[in-house]
Amino acid sequence: MSAASTWRQLRAAVTERLSLGGIDAAGAEARWLCEEASGYASAEWPEVEQQRPSDRSVVLLDSMVTRRLAGEPLQYVIGSWSFRGLDLMVDRRVLIPRPETEWVVEVALQEAVRLGLRRGPNGAFDASEPRHFAADLGTGSGAIALALEAELPEAEVWATDVSEDALAVARANLAGCVARRVRTVQGSWFEALPTSLRGRLDLVVTNPPYVSEPEVAALPPVVADHEPRGALVSGPTGLEALNEIISTSVGWLTGESVLVCEIAPRLAPDVIALARSVGFAEALVREDLAGRDRVLVARWKS
Ligand SMILES: C[S@@+](CC[C@H](N)C(=O)[O-])C[C@H]1O[C@@H](n2cnc3c(N)ncnc32)[C@H](O)[C@@H]1O
CATH class of the missing domain: 1.10.8 (Helicase, Ruva Protein; domain 3)
Structure with missing residues (x-):
């Protein structure tokens, strides 16, 4: 050139x-x-x-x-990508945030409003202490946690990941977005959270790995060769991470609360059955903008 x-x-x-x-x-x-x-x-x-x-x-x-x-993904080459209007740093330590996940956040925000949380930009309401608690399990780049923080001004958001590398990227994005109500913590799903949050979470949102091991061969090379395997692949069936999250969520949720999970469309019947079997009052799957079953909404009432 x-x-x-x-x-x-x-x-x-x-x-x-x-x-x-x-x-x-x-x-x-x-x-x-x-x-x-x-x-x-x-x-x-x-x-x-x-x-x-x-x-x-x-x-x-x-x-x-x-x-x-x-063959590297465009987003890693550029080093950043937009998620619900947030400009996030991304590299090979984290999954590239997808448009489907932007929709998962939208569903989660609708659920939050249904539960009575106020939705609006930062500074819209002047609560000095958080009135609500939310968690983004497997935060990766921090995309979901930051989007929740940006639109739920009365919530404190806990962002967890098992990968220290991913959390380093999430923390860089927290700093870049000047997020004041997001806390990061390392560990596996709910185990990462402080026990003081048990029974207090209003909203749990997660986009866990849900590709099965046999499906890896069918992934496009731009995904399979570059994005972190631990962010994509769950185990032999693809249901493993969702299974663990849904079954261990119960003790962490408050009286009326909700668990929102991104899923692979083929897993919809399994996750609905699982959520009902562990005691969620209501479990349904919402479609994404392309009409595919994409978001488990599990409503808790105790
Ligand atoms: C599909 S990516 C989602 C990343 C981000 N939330 C998003 O939507 O773009 C799944 C994330 O879960 C994390 N993860 C995998 N196993 C985990 C576990 N046992 N506990 C917590 N996080 C885990 C991965 O490191 C990865 O960052």
Whole structure:
């Protein structure tokens, strides 16, 4: 790539390289990569395109394109991704937050409102102490916890993960988002939480690993070769993590509360049966925006 070109010419060259390399959305990805290498925001791009890129940004762009052509996900190459309007740092220590999970958060927020929690931006209400407690189990990049914190101004949100590497990314994102009501803690599912939270959680949200071992072979290489296996794969059936979370959730929930889990569509009948068998008053599965069974909503009443 020539340092003498304009950004517009560079973008065209990158589009061609990506397209020849078999990338489907070559034009869109070229624009994302060029914007990232230029250091300018999207809105400034029409003006930036006329300018000459610095030698440094050309070198940076070249290395990003090389990584992408080697099969790395675009989000890791860029180093960040948007989740419900939050700009999150992502790298190979964490799962890339998915649009399905944005919908899981929306369902969780609707459930929170149904339980009487107030929904609004930070600072909307002036509670000096948290009035509600929520948990995001297996927080990864911190996406769910940060989205809950951003929209439930009276809740303290506990973000857990078994992976110290993932928690390091979550903590970086907490700092980046200036999150004041999110606490991080390492450990397996509910075991990570302080016992003082037993019987006090209003809302538990989780996107646990739910791919089964036999399904791994069918994952696209961009997922299987790059995203953390511990974030994707649960065990021989895919139900293992959900099983553990649903069965151990009971002692942690308060009088009227809810457990919201992202699931694989094929697991819907199993998770509903399991939630009912451990005593949830109501268990249902909501579809995602593509019409697939995606979100277990298990309502607790005691
Ligand atoms: C599918 S990823 C979800 C990440 C993030 N919540 C999201 O939705 O983008 C699952 C997460 O669960 C974590 N995890 C796996 N086993 C765990 C366990 N036993 N206890 C807690 N977290 C676990 C993984 O490290 C990973 O970060």
